[in-house]
Amino acid sequence: MNSETLNTLDSYSKNKYKYGFVTDIDNEKPKKGLNEDTIKFISLKKNEPDWMLEWRLKAFSKWKTMKEPKWANLNFPQIDYQDIYYYSAPKGFEKKPKDLSEVDPKLIETYNKLGIPLEEQKVLAGVAVDVVFDSVSVATTYKGELEKLGIIFCSIGEAIQKHPDLIKKYLGSVIPAGDHSFSALNSAVFTDGSFVYIPEGVKCPMELSTYFRINAENTGQFERTLIIADKGSYVSYLEGCTAPKRDDNQLHAANVELIALEDAEIKYSTVQNWYPGDEDGKGGIYNFVTKRGLCAGKNSKISWTQVETGSAITWKYPSCILKGDNSIGEFYSVAITNNFQQADTGTKMTHIGKNTKSKIISKGISLGKSQNTYRGEVSFLRKADKARNYTQCDSLLVGNKCGAHTVPYIDSKNNTAVIEHEASTSKINEDQLYYCRQRGLSHEEAVSLIVNGFCKQVLQELPMEFAVEAQKLVSISLEGSVG
Amino acid sequence: MNIQDNYLKNKKNIFFTENENVENHREILIKIFENDRFDKKNNESLKNVNLKNFLDFNYKYLVPEETSVINNNNDNSYSIVSVNGQCTSFKDDKIEITKILDEDYNDFSKNDTIEKNDHFVNLNSLFLNSGFKIIIKKNNNIKIKISNIITDDDLTIFQKNNYICEEGSSLNLIEEYENKNNSTSNILNVIKLEKNSQLNHFLIQDNAPNHNLIITTHSSCKKDSIYNQKVYNFSEGYVRNFHYSELIETNSEADLQGIFFLKDNNTSNNKTFVKHLAENCKSNQVYKGILNDRSKATYFSNTHVDQVAQKTEGYQLSKGILLSDNASYFSKPELKIYADDVKCSHGSTIGPIDENAIFYIRSRGMSKIAATKILISSFINEELSSINDEQMAEIIQKKLVRYLSKVK
Numbered sequence: 001m002n003s004e005t006l007n008t009l010d011s012y013s014k015n016k017y018k019y020g021f022v023t024d025i026d027n028e029k030p031k032k033g034l035n036e037d038t039i040k041f042i043s044l045k046k047n048e049p050d051w052m053l054e055w056r057l058k059a060f061s062k063w064k065t066m067k068e069p070k071w072a073n074l075n076f077p078q079i080d081y082q083d084i085y086y087y088s089a090p091k092g093f094e095k096k097p098k099d100l101s102e103v104d105p106k107l108i109e110t111y112n113k114l115g116i117p118l119e120e121q122k123v124l125a126g127v128a129v130d131v132v133f134d135s136v137s138v139a140t141t142y143k144g145e146l147e148k149l150g151i152i153f154c155s156i157g158e159a160i161q162k163h164p165d166l167i168k169k170y171l172g173s174v175i176p177a178g179d180h181s182f183s184a185l186n187s188a189v190f191t192d193g194s195f196v197y198i199p200e201g202v203k204c205p206m207e208l209s210t211y212f213r214i215n216a217e218n219t220g221q222f223e224r225t226l227i228i229a230d231k232g233s234y235v236s237y238l239e240g241c242t243a244p245k246r247d248d249n250q251l252h253a254a255n256v257e258l259i260a261l262e263d264a265e266i267k268y269s270t271v272q273n274w275y276p277g278d279e280d281g282k283g284g285i286y287n288f289v290t291k292r293g294l295c296a297g298k299n300s301k302i303s304w305t306q307v308e309t310g311s312a313i314t315w316k317y318p319s320c321i322l323k324g325d326n327s328i329g330e331f332y333s334v335a336i337t338n339n340f341q342q343a344d345t346g347t348k349m350t351h352i353g354k355n356t357k358s359k360i361i362s363k364g365i366s367l368g369k370s371q372n373t374y375r376g377e378v379s380f381l382r383k384a385d386k387a388r389n390y391t392q393c394d395s396l397l398v399g400n401k402c403g404a405h406t407v408p409y410i411d412s413k414n415n416t417a418v419i420e421h422e423a424s425t426s427k428i429n430e431d432q433l434y435y436c437r438q439r440g441l442s443h444e445e446a447v448s449l450i451v452n453g454f455c456k457q458v459l460q461e462l463p464m465e466f467a468v469e470a471q472k473l474v475s476i477s478l479e480g481s482v483g
Numbered sequence: 484m485n486i487q488d489n490y491l492k493n494k495k496n497i498f499f500t501e502n503e504n505v506e507n508h509r510e511i512l513i514k515i516f517e518n519d520r521f522d523k524k525n526n527e528s529l530k531n532v533n534l535k536n537f538l539d540f541n542y543k544y545l546v547p548e549e550t551s552v553i554n555n556n557n558d559n560s561y562s563i564v565s566v567n568g569q570c571t572s573f574k575d576d577k578i579e580i581t582k583i584l585d586e587d588y589n590d591f592s593k594n595d596t597i598e599k600n601d602h603f604v605n606l607n608s609l610f611l612n613s614g615f616k617i618i619i620k621k622n623n624n625i626k627i628k629i630s631n632i633i634t635d636d637d638l639t640i641f642q643k644n645n646y647i648c649e650e651g652s653s654l655n656l657i658e659e660y661e662n663k664n665n666s667t668s669n670i671l672n673v674i675k676l677e678k679n680s681q682l683n684h685f686l687i688q689d690n691a692p693n694h695n696l697i698i699t700t701h702s703s704c705k706k707d708s709i710y711n712q713k714v715y716n717f718s719e720g721y722v723r724n725f726h727y728s729e730l731i732e733t734n735s736e737a738d739l740q741g742i743f744f745l746k747d748n749n750t751s752n753n754k755t756f757v758k759h760l761a762e763n764c765k766s767n768q769v770y771k772g773i774l775n776d777r778s779k780a781t782y783f784s785n786t787h788v789d790q791v792a793q794k795t796e797g798y799q800l801s802k803g804i805l806l807s808d809n810a811s812y813f814s815k816p817e818l819k820i821y822a823d824d825v826k827c828s829h830g831s832t833i834g835p836i837d838e839n840a841i842f843y844i845r846s847r848g849m850s851k852i853a854a855t856k857i858l859i860s861s862f863i864n865e866e867l868s869s870i871n872d873e874q875m876a877e878i879i880q881k882k883l884v885r886y887l888s889k890v891k
Contacts, residue, residue, distance in 0.1 A: 071525065382808075397823035400790065406818040410831055415805035418834035425820050425827040 033082040036060065039188055042087045046157050046191070049164065059177035059187030066181040072344040073373045073405060076286065076313050084251055086189045086222070146204075151235075152197040153208055156224050159195035166197060170228055174257040174294045174321070182288045182315075186255040190224035193254070198233040198264070207463050209238035223254040229264035231297065236267040238466050250275075252311075253288045262297030262324065267305070269462050271470050274310035281340025281369075284312025291318035295327035295356075303330040304347070305461045307470045312341060317375065319348035322356035322387075329358040332458040336474065337370030337402070346376035346393075346407075351384035351417065362393040363455050366402035377409040380417040387417040395425040396454055398447075448475055484539060486516040490609060493542045498611045502585045512605045519600060528601040528725070530781050530813070531750050537606070540667070542639050544612045553580070560626035567633055568613025568642035568668070577623045583614035587645050589673060596701070596727050596758050603697050603723065607641050607671045614643035619680075622651040629658045631668070633694075638666040645673050648680035648708070657685045657875060660718075665693030672700040676708035676735075684712040685875065686724075689882060692747070694720040701727045704735035704764075713866070714741035716751060717882045725754040730764040730792075738767045742863050744886045745778035745810070754783040759792035759822075768799045771863055774810035775890060785817040786827055793822050799829035804836060804862060806855075806890065856887045 043053040177187035277284025293302035304318040320329030331347040349358040366372040374393045395404035406423045436446035499505040523529045547566035573580040702710045728737035739755040757766040768784045786797040803812040816829040844854035870876040
């Protein structure tokens, strides 16, 4: 390795988190710790009906008997669940602002710093944004327009009040509270998140989008998102997040449930850029996310796209249960880890119905001293006749102190199902680098170009609004990094 | 009967019970069995295994009356008959065969290549009752054929063999497992390849339905050495093939290949693990399986590349054909890579026989069964045609024909 490459790597790993700033807003919090009182406090604050509180307490009693899942290739200190605030809402937010002018100007400023000005986005991008600041929904835009089509897009708290039938029917139907300890924890203490219902035959005319943001110190953020696409409907949902710089580790355990009924299609895209910790591996978000989609009806389709660049720890497996005949599941992922970041991410495709298809494209890039693992399970059950899966997972290593791992689980119980899996691991091709340099690109530009090309297959799956942000993120993760 | 009682009761028939170190280690093993929760989800060695059968068994061992024979033909080839896991000592200027000794009782709990909770390896260490040690002396080119024979029904053989290939030596080792009685063999092969040596290891497994074979290999390769392993599993009984290889010095190679043919209610568990611990090493792991009726198979493959092991090439391939509705195949091809200048890949496919190919052959006037058989043969043709030994190729061809005759 020549000295230039070494310099490049050095500057790579010194690349600092650009979005590290903190907004000072008084927080109203219950006491630290997790017990029945905390849950009752959350439920009371959110004005929830009794059945919801019961549901939470049931999940809590399950959580008490469970241990954290251990399969992941991650090292982190034991999480002290009693040392975390489970509810934090900026003061005075029990009454929701009606429009943006009522929102705390400091909040708006924060978003401006992040380059996602609400006003501008409203006009330019035509995106309805349900912003989550800490745990309470701040502003919802474009609501009226969506309402005309019968689309429900609101915070989960609001949905519990206004649409209890849908919540009772679907909440926890894809991710049962007792699935594993993080899902039980989330079910017990979730504070906010989004709820989307697309009625029969409606194609949602715009990308629905939510920006999540953790702000208060020591506040675990427990989002709960539920998206239901009724027969023949279509929706594309975007989720993106950045978090301010803090030294204490913050816990994030979100649950996302998708349900696609007959002929419905859901496209769920994520750009995740939580604070990854500093270059010594101090601080950073612990991100334990459970995402699961159920293709309940015939010909339904669920597609996950994710760009993961942040978090000290990423533990995330967006999965699809392909129950309806002819249903389709897709998973596209780019995961970039730098410094001391650890990512264990992948997917799970469970083929139950006939003629079900799934496709997995995963790209992992490891830099610095990070560890990047792809972990995916594809299973064909007995009745999944003619089911089909294609999996490709590639890893790129930059530097010799990082690790890239691939752990696929493949299980076939049907003799008409076909499964193909391939994976490769290598470093950046010297010939490609040489070629780019020869044409006058700097080392940095060349690496950035090659990495962007490496990820292209995934990035092109993102909706336009997001693709730009994602490409920027990939470049930022590499930028200071190279040259 | 629990493991501890079983051990204490049969102590007189077990090796090295006098040795203090061995006994201390065994105490630890017994504790592991007592405390383990046998978590099938997280312990690869337990997947598809009938726990009750292997934890609660009747220990029975007979010391062979007739000592085994070694024929020394003049052309550097030896045939060994191992009876109940034992064979007579032998020595000439090329090879040396002895009983296994206290000092050969390796403590595998300290080696992190073999999974700590691989209970079959632990059982082997605990109940060890047979085994031998073969040393191939410097710069010799040797061929050895070992026939493993078990004399009685219901025997439990816990055998440990050590192979040492000295510098510059080369060994063609053919092992045959063809037993018709319902016994259980648990065999651990520990192989050491010195500088510039080579071992071509063939395992032909063809046991009767009630015979269980658990075979584990651990090979370590020094500079410029090559370990080739080929497993042909035609058994009708349970077979577990777990093979580990460590490339500890530069320029060494490991090639672990296997094919298995399953039918009826049979189960086979397979695992290959290559650990790259030095620069410029190569490895290859290829397993192919054909599963009929209600058979089940698992295949775990794993390439681990250490931080110092630059310029590594590590490849994996796993292919499975399911011939029946009720067959199932689980594969987990894993890569763990800590070095950046590497070329590693894995591929895995599971599926039925290609319908288009069947259609093509049938349109030329062949029956469906004939077409299926042709396609199965071509699926594994690469592995079969690479066998250099004519005699062996013939044996394997015969077994393949026998398997195909049952395919409907």
